[in-house]
Amino acid sequence: MIFREVEDRDLVLRAQKGEVDAFNVLVSRWERRVFNYLLRILREREDAQDVAQEVFLKAFQSLRRLESPAKFASWLFRIAHNEAYSLLRKAKPESEFTFDPAGGDTLRRLYPAETALAVEAAMARLSREQREAVVLKVYQGFKFEEMAEVLGEPVSTVKSRLYAALDFLKDVLAPVEEVSRRRGLAAGGMKHDPETGGTV
Amino acid sequence: MSCPEVKELLFGELKEPERSALMAHVSGCEACTIEYERLQATTAALGLVADQEPPVRIRFVSDRVFEQRWWQRVLGGGAIWANAGLALATCLAVAVLIWFQTSRTATPGPPVLSAAEVQKIIDARVGQAVAVAVAENDRRHDSEMKTMLASYERDRAKQQQQLIQQIAAAWQLDDQIKTRALYAAIEKQPSVGQ
Numbered sequence: 001m002i003f004r005e006v007e008d009r010d011l012v013l014r015a016q017k018g019e020v021d022a023f024n025v026l027v028s029r030w031e032r033r034v035f036n037y038l039l040r041i042l043r044e045r046e047d048a049q050d051v052a053q054e055v056f057l058k059a060f061q062s063l064r065r066l067e068s069p070a071k072f073a074s075w076l077f078r079i080a081h082n083e084a085y086s087l088l089r090k091a092k093p094e095s096e097f098t099f100d101p102a103g104g105d106t107l108r109r110l111y112p113a114e115t116a117l118a119v120e121a122a123m124a125r126l127s128r129e130q131r132e133a134v135v136l137k138v139y140q141g142f143k144f145e146e147m148a149e150v151l152g153e154p155v156s157t158v159k160s161r162l163y164a165a166l167d168f169l170k171d172v173l174a175p176v177e178e179v180s181r182r183r184g185l186a187a188g189g190m191k192h193d194p195e196t197g198g199t200v
Numbered sequence: 201m202s203c204p205e206v207k208e209l210l211f212g213e214l215k216e217p218e219r220s221a222l223m224a225h226v227s228g229c230e231a232c233t234i235e236y237e238r239l240q241a242t243t244a245a246l247g248l249v250a251d252q253e254p255p256v257r258i259r260f261v262s263d264r265v266f267e268q269r270w271w272q273r274v275l276g277g278g279a280i281w282a283n284a285g286l287a288l289a290t291c292l293a294v295a296v297l298i299w300f301q302t303s304r305t306a307t308p309g310p311p312v313l314s315a316a317e318v319q320k321i322i323d324a325r326v327g328q329a330v331a332v333a334v335a336e337n338d339r340r341h342d343s344e345m346k347t348m349l350a351s352y353e354r355d356r357a358k359q360q361q362q363l364i365q366q367i368a369a370a371w372q373l374d375d376q377i378k379t380r381a382l383y384a385a386i387e388k389q390p391s392v393g394q
Contacts (some may be wrong), residue, residue, distance in 0.1 A: 027258050035254040045357060046350070049255055056258050083213075114368045116248045130248065138246050144213060164206050166242060174241035 012069035023063070026072070027056050033140060034080050040132040040135045041084045044122070051087060055080045065128075074142070080148055081132070088128065115173075122172040130165035139160055206235045210243065255353040256346070 008029070014022035034055055038048040058079050066075050123131055136142045138149060147158045208214045214222065220249055226232040313321075 032251060033252055033259040035258075036251040038250060045255060045353070052254065055256055105334075113364060114247055114371060116250075117364070117368055119245050119249050123246075134246070138243055139251075144211075163204075166207060166210075166239060168244070170238045170242040173245040174238040 008072050009069040012063070012066065012072045016064055016069070023060055030073075030076060031056070034076065034164070037077065037080055037135055037140055038084055040123070040139065041128070042087065047087060051080070052194055053085045055083050059085070071149065073148075074146040077136070077140070077142075077150040078152070081152075119173065122169055125167050125172075126168060130161050130168070133158060134165045134169070135160040203229070203232055203235075206232050207239060209236065210239055256349055 008026065011022045015026065022096050031052060035048055035052045038051050038055075039045060042048050042051065055076070059076055063080075066072065068075075123134065126134065132151070133147065136147045137144075142150065144155045144158055147162075148155045151158060203225070207223055208227060209219070209226065214225050
């Protein structure tokens with residue numbers, strides 16, 4: 001991760017000096033992540049593709065204004081965030097977030113492919129802000145500070161959105177009775193060790 | 201009731217000694233351990249939805265889509281006023297030249313061109329026409345290719361989605377049958393202590 005960061009910074013510096021090939025490498029390196037981020041926010045492949053193209057065009061045009069090349073990733077996703085929300089504002093507003101704990105029953109006996117469908121359905125029930133927080137943290141692996149830069153919000157707000165989303169998702173995807181049942185099936189009296197992921 | 205801090209353990213951003221202290225607490229607290237396991241199961245489930253490949257690669261800077269227009273090149277680079285001054289000076293020079301040419305009393309006759317010069321002009325015009333035709337052909341080709349690829353990708357995504365739904369429906373039916381049989385078998389067994 002550190003090496004990757006150094007390489008990106010070097011490429012940004014070279015691209016800022018006018019080396020087109022350096023920017024092309026940045027495009028090929030980041031296009032998949034930006035596309036998937038947009039796909040999970042916009043939920044339409046064609047929209048995600050069009051906006052991703054726009055994101056890299058804007059990034060190229062304003063690259064000289066990026067003062068800290070080490071922050072290229074959060075800067076690029078900030079552009080992607082703005083472009084995505086610009087499109088969403090033009091579209092029909094989303095329905096309000098509703099909480100439905102009964103949905104938790106659906107995941108108990110699902111195979112991976114079904115779980116993936118259930119995850120997509122659960123994600124669709126989050127508010128836009130909560131969904132974006134999950135995408136940036138779980139799927140894109142940004143740190144809280146970086147998420148705050150992408151979203152233009154304080155870290156406390158970012159955490160609040162993410163944790164609210166996780167509370168909802170865990171009720172749907174990992175209902176408490178299911179976890180308790182599995183613990184009951186495990187060897188009696190054994191306790192889970194969060195550090196090792198095993199039992200002690 | 202679990203502690204709200206349990207979520208802080210999930211993403212590895214908690215610093216020592218807070219992390220160790222919280223870890224020790226979670227290990228010894230039933231409610232927090234269940235909460236932590238549920239959160240881990242949740243993030244694991246989220247991880248089952250894999251990234252997708254972009255349908256078409258992003259166009260590179262060297263592609264035409266990134267080419268700047270003439271006014272962007274003139275205004276770009278941060279030297280707007282220097283460039284504007286240069287443009288103004290050029291306009292003035294051209295205006296003076298036109299005024300000088302039109303104010304001449306003697307009108308020069310038509311220029312006499314050699315055969316080589318005529319050929320050069322013809323070559324230049326032919327080259328220009330060919331370049332325009334090639335550019336138009338490239339543009340049409342790009343457009344057709346993009347439309348074809350988009351149509352192909354749409355069809356493929358639709359087929360994949362239908363297939364996944366069919367598989368999911370089949371699995372769910374099969375799983376329900378198996379689960380019912382399992383529950384029926386469990387209910388028939390005598391419980392501990394009976």
